[in-house]
Amino acid sequence: MAVYKRKFSPYQGERTPPWSRWLIIPRYAYAKVFASRITTAFFVACFVWPLICAAVIYIRYNVSFLETFGLQLGDFKGVLAINARFFLNFLYIQGFLSFLLTILVGPGLVSADLSHNALPLYLCRPFSRTEYILGKMLVLLILLSAITWAPGLLLIGLQTSLAGLGWLSEHPLVAPALLVGSAIWIVTLSLLSLAISAWVRWKPVAAAALFGVFFILPGMGQIINVTLEVDFGDIFNIIMVFFTIWAWLFQVSFRGDLTLVEAWLALSGFCGLCLLILNRKLQAYEVVS
Amino acid sequence: MASITPVIELSGLEVCFGRLRVLENLCGSLSGRAIGLLGPNGAGKSTLIRTLLGFHPPRQGTARVMGHDIVRESRVIRSLTGYMPENDSFIADFSAIRLTRMMAELSGLPPRLALERAHEALYYVGLGEARYRKIGTYSMGMKQLAKLAQSLAHGPRLLILDEPTNGLDPPARRRMLNLIREIRDSGDVQILLSSHLLYDVELCCDEVLILKQGKIAVYCNLEEERKANMKFIELETDGESAGFLEGIEKLGCECALYGGRIKTVLPPGIEIRDLYKVAADCRIRIRRLDYKRDSLQDIFLKAMRGDEDGSLQTQV
Numbered sequence: 001m002a003v004y005k006r007k008f009s010p011y012q013g014e015r016t017p018p019w020s021r022w023l024i025i026p027r028y029a030y031a032k033v034f035a036s037r038i039t040t041a042f043f044v045a046c047f048v049w050p051l052i053c054a055a056v057i058y059i060r061y062n063v064s065f066l067e068t069f070g071l072q073l074g075d076f077k078g079v080l081a082i083n084a085r086f087f088l089n090f091l092y093i094q095g096f097l098s099f100l101l102t103i104l105v106g107p108g109l110v111s112a113d114l115s116h117n118a119l120p121l122y123l124c125r126p127f128s129r130t131e132y133i134l135g136k137m138l139v140l141l142i143l144l145s146a147i148t149w150a151p152g153l154l155l156i157g158l159q160t161s162l163a164g165l166g167w168l169s170e171h172p173l174v175a176p177a178l179l180v181g182s183a184i185w186i187v188t189l190s191l192l193s194l195a196i197s198a199w200v201r202w203k204p205v206a207a208a209a210l211f212g213v214f215f216i217l218p219g220m221g222q223i224i225n226v227t228l229e230v231d232f233g234d235i236f237n238i239i240m241v242f243f244t245i246w247a248w249l250f251q252v253s254f255r256g257d258l259t260l261v262e263a264w265l266a267l268s269g270f271c272g273l274c275l276l277i278l279n280r281k282l283q284a285y286e287v288v289s
Numbered sequence: 290m291a292s293i294t295p296v297i298e299l300s301g302l303e304v305c306f307g308r309l310r311v312l313e314n315l316c317g318s319l320s321g322r323a324i325g326l327l328g329p330n331g332a333g334k335s336t337l338i339r340t341l342l343g344f345h346p347p348r349q350g351t352a353r354v355m356g357h358d359i360v361r362e363s364r365v366i367r368s369l370t371g372y373m374p375e376n377d378s379f380i381a382d383f384s385a386i387r388l389t390r391m392m393a394e395l396s397g398l399p400p401r402l403a404l405e406r407a408h409e410a411l412y413y414v415g416l417g418e419a420r421y422r423k424i425g426t427y428s429m430g431m432k433q434l435a436k437l438a439q440s441l442a443h444g445p446r447l448l449i450l451d452e453p454t455n456g457l458d459p460p461a462r463r464r465m466l467n468l469i470r471e472i473r474d475s476g477d478v479q480i481l482l483s484s485h486l487l488y489d490v491e492l493c494c495d496e497v498l499i500l501k502q503g504k505i506a507v508y509c510n511l512e513e514e515r516k517a518n519m520k521f522i523e524l525e526t527d528g529e530s531a532g533f534l535e536g537i538e539k540l541g542c543e544c545a546l547y548g549g550r551i552k553t554v555l556p557p558g559i560e561i562r563d564l565y566k567v568a569a570d571c572r573i574r575i576r577r578l579d580y581k582r583d584s585l586q587d588i589f590l591k592a593m594r595g596d597e598d599g600s601l602q603t604q605v
Contacts, residue, residue: 010443010477015397124372284344
């Protein structure tokens with residue numbers, strides 16, 4: 001019907017399959033995210049380190065390239081060692097960049113809906129809360145995957161193609177460690193970001209709170225350790241928790257105060273708390289007692 | 290035109306928030322083209338609507354919307370309904386067209402059709418020229434219209450409007466009420482209108498459920514009420530009315546003299562002009578003749594009074 005007719009008409013046409021509706025959320029979210037030049041520029045900048053890593057791998061197996069500059073491979077033996085530590089360092093850097101990207105993108109995902117009570121508009125449709133959360137999480141899952149495990153696996157592919165399959169059999173845990181390590185990092189970041197923004201409902205405060213969880217909460221943990229003369233305060237140090245888990249996944253040594261079990265328990269606790277907050281705060285109407 | 294399947298069936302519906310019983314044993318069946326939910330603030334109107342949409346689980350009993358159970362088939366119900374919430378509900382940095390399109394897509398419309406219908410809906414409600422502006426910059430009236438547009442874009446069969454005239458100035462309110470009547474008269478959609486404003490409900494609805502403190506105080510079919518009112522006449526005459534009374538009783542009218550006024554119910558086949566003929570025969574003058582309007586206000590006030598002595602009423 002043409003708009004000039006100005007008449008209400010019922011809709012009898014085709015409908016999209018219900019399982020596909022949650023994918024609508026990321027589509028609209030990306031349009032908004034990439035409308036910001038800062039976010040787009042930062043997202044592109046996140047690929048600089050993977051490119052440097054790719055260049056390092058390329059140079060490692062192209063000695064002639066070094067020789068054109070009058071250099072020998074032996075001069076850079078430590079830097080050009082492509083092993084589990086190399087990929088763990090890659091994950092440290094990309095993990096930090098993904099944290100910054102989450103601060104830029106994450107808080108605006110839910111707080112924009114909650115600040116003006118838009119949730120009833122979503123949930124009065126054939127669209128559940130779970131689909132809403134999954135849709136919002138998918139925005140971060142895809143973005144963060146694109147800068148963590150996806151380029152990481154490409155680097156492993158490049159390394160394998162240059163060094164031969166023998167390298168992969170010598171380092172069988174690197175690829176799964178990178179994938180699993182990135183996945184738990186991404187899921188935790190997404191949950192934390194959504195939960196905090198659902199709780200505070202204000203984008204700048206949510207971004208500050210997310211920053212605080214990573215950099216102020218560990219300080220509080222240290223205060224607990226010192227004042228109570230205990231060592232369980234480190235479970236509040238989410239960075240330490242991840243370093244412990246990543247070191248175990250990559251089978252490299254890491255000197256931290258947390259045991260692996262404590263790290264997993266702390267991580268489960270963080271994620272459980274986030275789910276609890278999301279379940280409580282993301283409702284069409286909050287019943288206030 | 291009443292539909293075959295009732296729009297809303299309530300079967301002992303009870304909703305509690307903690308220990309507070311918000312809706313209590315609601316029973317009834319509503320099939321009107323436009324159903325009004327009336328009641329003072331805090332009567333449970335919005336809670337009833339939210340329960341019908343599946344936002345609040347019933348503690349006891351159940352309800353059906355267009356034949357679908359609110360607990361087991363809430364997804365089906367939501368695909369058939371369009372909902373305009375009472376309070377501000379929007380995404381401030383979205384334009385109206387973007388919000389309406391996204392909501393239509395979430396209701397199951399393919400992207401291209403959703404965009405087309407979003408344009409139509411926004412033009413229809415009168416936001417055509419402002420549809421690319423961010424909703425955060427809209428006035429209160431425009432925000433209300435944007436909410437109405439998003440509830441219409443996917444072409445629902447039942448339109449649920451929760452206090453649609455809240456915060457509107459008189460011209461905007463009139464425009465909103467005209468739109469609602471227009472939608473009702475299109476015959477393609479049924480309307481559930483919640484309001485505490487009697488005039489809005491009286492103007493737009495043909496069936497009314499009055500709630501008070503979470504209970505049904507009165508169910509009233511306004512359409513029937515209006516028909517009945519057409520036969521209920523109130524007269525004032527000059528001169529001796531005894532002969533006139535006798536004359537119209539002979540026509541078969543039931544009469545009562547009340548404070549100098551004659552109240553009468555016209556039987557089938559008797560018209561107003563017959564009363565004038567009798568008056569002429571009795572040589573008296575009818576000074577005033579009025580249809581006795583048992584208005585919604587009377588019904589509402591009676592319901593509120595009735596509640597005080599604990600009784601529930603059913604009108605018509």
